[in-house]
Amino acid sequence: MSQAVLTEIHGKVGLIRINRPEAMNALNDAVVDGIAAAVDAFEADENIGCIVLTGNDKAFAAGADIGVMKDFDYMQAYRTDFITRNWERIKTARKPVIAAVAGFALGGGCEMAMMCDMIYAADSAKFGQPEIKLGTLPGAGGTQRLPRAVGKAKAMDLCLTGRFMDAAEAEQSGLVARVIPADRLLDETLKAAQTIAGYSLPVAMMIKESINRAYESSLNEGLLFERRVFHASFGLEDQKEGMAAFVEKRKPAFRNR
Numbered sequence: 001m002s003q004a005v006l007t008e009i010h011g012k013v014g015l016i017r018i019n020r021p022e023a024m025n026a027l028n029d030a031v032v033d034g035i036a037a038a039v040d041a042f043e044a045d046e047n048i049g050c051i052v053l054t055g056n057d058k059a060f061a062a063g064a065d066i067g068v069m070k071d072f073d074y075m076q077a078y079r080t081d082f083i084t085r086n087w088e089r090i091k092t093a094r095k096p097v098i099a100a101v102a103g104f105a106l107g108g109g110c111e112m113a114m115m116c117d118m119i120y121a122a123d124s125a126k127f128g129q130p131e132i133k134l135g136t137l138p139g140a141g142g143t144q145r146l147p148r149a150v151g152k153a154k155a156m157d158l159c160l161t162g163r164f165m166d167a168a169e170a171e172q173s174g175l176v177a178r179v180i181p182a183d184r185l186l187d188e189t190l191k192a193a194q195t196i197a198g199y200s201l202p203v204a205m206m207i208k209e210s211i212n213r214a215y216e217s218s219l220n221e222g223l224l225f226e227r228r229v230f231h232a233s234f235g236l237e238d239q240k241e242g243m244a245a246f247v248e249k250r251k252p253a254f255r256n257r
């Protein structure tokens, strides 16, 4: 049997590929466990400064595996902590994580992409929360993260009609950071990830943490958090190096401390 998740290292970037092409990359335990294990490994690897999560050209992931879920009852789903266990591992990653989405990102696939720090979409990408067609609702953040990304009106429209949204609409509405021609998606995403990984890792982590604070706090609390982290950045060797390099008109050599 082929591995449900493949990993590669490209310079300072860890790439995770969901690999169930026969099932449109539907997310089962093997996939979600594999993603979590890969995130663990890349987080622990000091050489890695950014993580990219992708699928194939047809699907990022067409949702949780419907065949696995269909006969579950409440007690079984609750007691086995059904696919909740490892789903949040992406969310807890401290290094930046980019989702590179081509083809379908539906249901749990769309939710998993939204757990990443940002989404780069191929022009072939299609996003949706079609759970209503299956007699259920988004269960991994779709009703919460989607309205924060695209606003209440469009989130209601997508979740209640189950329709798909193409890459252009996803970019217009703020779900995705960039749309890239499908044949260049991975190259362009890896290029951006290498850029991020070339900066000071603790600074990238501080920026990620500060932006995520914007979703968890009032504006004043968020600004206070940002100010404290900003002040703390003056304790970094990389801040001394970055500013000295600018003044001396040379490239900085960040050492992640």
Ligand code: DAK
Residues within 6 Å of the ligand: 022, 023, 024, 026, 027, 062, 063, 064, 065, 066, 067, 082, 083, 084, 087, 104, 106, 107, 108, 109, 111, 130, 131, 134, 138, 139, 140
């Ligand atoms: N699960 C299982 N198999 C799937 C699948 C899925 N979600 N999506 C596609 N496949 C399989 C198809 O059954 C088919 O298998 P074979 O018949 O060849 O064996 C193969 O992939 C190719 O699919 P199609 O023949 O359907 O291909 P088409 O190009 O015609 O259509 C499609 C592609 C993506 C539009 C269509 O397959 C489709 O509508 N798929 C289902 C999309 C969907 O409803 N997704 C939402 C699933 S519910 C939670 C976390 C997450 C969730 C819940 C809880 N917790 C943390 C608690 C998430 C729930 C969901 O995602």
